[in-house]
Each structure stands twice: as C-alpha cells, then as structure tokens.
Amino acid sequence: MRQRNIKNLDQKIRRNSTFLVTDPESCRGRWREVFGNNAPVYLEIGCGKGRFIALRAAAFPEKNFIAVEGQSNVALRALQKAEICHFDNLRIFIDYVDDLGRYFEPGELAGIYLNFSDPWPKARHAKRRLTYREKLKNYRSVMSPEGTIEFKTDNDGLFAFTIDEIRNAGLSIWEMTTDLAASTFESKLFTTEYEERFGSAGKNINYVKFK
Template structure:
C-alpha cells in the first residue's frame, strides 16, 4: 500500500519536543534523555502509536521509545501524543536497521514488533523485521535477558519467523496461532491494526523470543 505523504510532516517532526533528534548522539546516554534509570522498551514500526502510548500510560515505571521510519505516519502519532500527560515516552524517525548506532549494548529491555510489513517476495526476505539480519540488530542493543515480542495477522510471515528466529540463534519461548483465544492473550494491548483485523474474525499470531 502506498503511503500518502503529508506536506510539512518532516518539519513538524523536526520541531517536536517528543521526537529525539540526532538519536545516535544519545547512544549510551538514554538514562539522561528520560532523567531516570528505568528500563527501556521500544516498538519498531509504531504506526499511529496507540499500542506504545497505552503501554506508557499503564506502566509509568518503564520508559518507551516508539520508532517509525515514515514521517507522515509518525506525525499521526505525535498528534495523539500532544493530548496526553506522559513523561516516559519519546519517538524517533529512523530506520530500524540502524538501532545499533542509537542504543548501547544492554540499553533496551524489550523490542515490540507489531503487524510489520510482510515483504512477501523472497528476494525481500532480509527486510522482514524478524529476519536473521534484524534479529542480529536487536541482539546488539538488548540486555542479556531481553526479549522480542512479535504480533501479526499474516500467517506466512509468522511461519517464516518461527524458522528465521531460531536460525538467528534465538529461542522461541512461547507462541500462539490465535492470541485472543490463548493464555498469551491475557493483558494484551491491541494496536489499531489488531483491533481492525480481529474484529473481522481474523486470528492474531504472537511469539516471544529470547536468547535462551
């Protein structure tokens, strides 16, 4: 699906107090960004931001960073953020492949991947956010106990992920082919896409991966 560009979105993002500008300069110093030593969790491909903003509201003891590479999409999240009284969430407009240049080893506790682009063509497999290449990136920023949580409605991408993640040296700790009818669904926070897909009766797939 072609994204509609919103004129002026880049300028608005550049001037927003909620967006970390030049994030690579913060590497190793994210505690100073938030002003505390709380654990950091990130969402790669946050879309309009409903998921991560709800998490930030529910868990003030955790710091959150929402990552979105498309300015026009991130702008929608900023518009939502402006009406919330939260001090534990920031955003970045970057490509996830560069996360190793932004966070130090062990600076991140958890990575959320929600309804990522499936990149269905085989030649684009490396672009999938659960590919071996991206799992190696997450490995460079997570704590030793850190985990990756992945949700999707795309069965093909999910089955690919069940194979690619172990190939990358990770262990799939738990998974389900029907999140909303499983024990893994307890306390689940939905994204905009998840609500849309599940309302049509589509199953939601989820897995949690760690190094051991």
C-alpha cells in the same frame, strides 16, 4: 497501505515535537539520561500511529518506551497522540532503522516490539524482513541478557518464516500462539490500530515472545 500526503507536514511535526528525538544517534548510551531516570527502556520498531506504545506507556509508568517510525506522515499521528497523553516515559524518533547499534549501546534495551511488520512476500526480499535472522542478532546485540522480543502479525507465512529464523538464530521461544485474542498472554491487551481493525474482522493474530 499507501499514506496520504499531509500539507505542511514539517511544520506540524515541529508543533508536536515535545516528545520527538531529533538526533537519536547522539542518544546512544544515554537514553536513561534522556528520560531522566534509570528505568528499563523498551523499543517499538514501526510504531504506526502510536496506539500500541501509548497503551504500554500508560500501563507501565515505571518503564521507559521509545517508538520509531520511518514514515513522517504516520509518525506525526504518533507525535500528536503523545502530545495529548503527555507521557513522560515516551519518546519518538523518525527514521528507517537498520543497525540498532547506531542508536543503542549493548545492553541498553530491555525489550523490543515488532508489530505487523511489512511481510516482504517475495523470496528475494527475505533479508528485508524485520525478523530475518541477521536482524534478530542485531536486536539482541543491544539488549540486556534477560531482554525479550515480541512479534505480532496477521500474515501466517511471515509468522512461519519468523519461527524458523528465531530457531536459526539460536534464540529461545517463551510464548507462542496463532490466535492471540483467544490466549491468556498479556500482549493481547496492547493493540495497534491495524490489529483493532483486522482483529474485529475475525482474522487470527499470530504472536511469539522470544529471547
């Protein structure tokens, strides 16, 4: 979905920068120092306006959460939400991440969330999908052995692709459903803005948790 331009965007980001990490690469290996505690660290890639990660941060104050968003105008909404909620266990940075090894050391993450990622529907763009097998291996390289990845999408084709990629990457599925709202999985309690809109319209939400 095309996002509208925001006037004085950089200035507004600076005014809402309490929880903004401006140089995330310098935090590699020291995220717990950034948070000031030794709690486990979880990452959402593509946080949108921040509803999901804010709900997580509120529900689990004993955990640390990082949200990354590539679009500055969208990230501003997440930063504004963080300013209002003032969660000490939440940090946000703005970037299009490719190699997580630039930002995290091996074992530094306890979990990763991928919510409603771009499906890149053309076959020639398969390697751009966030659940392409090499990307999954990259995620695992910075996670603890017991860490899990959670993925949600309303795109049935992307979900089928993801399941194949999980298996091709040699990973194990822990939870899976093609109708998250009808399941008993905890993840249905933590929704994105997009999920609220399309879930209420009756579209099924696919979900898988794996490691």
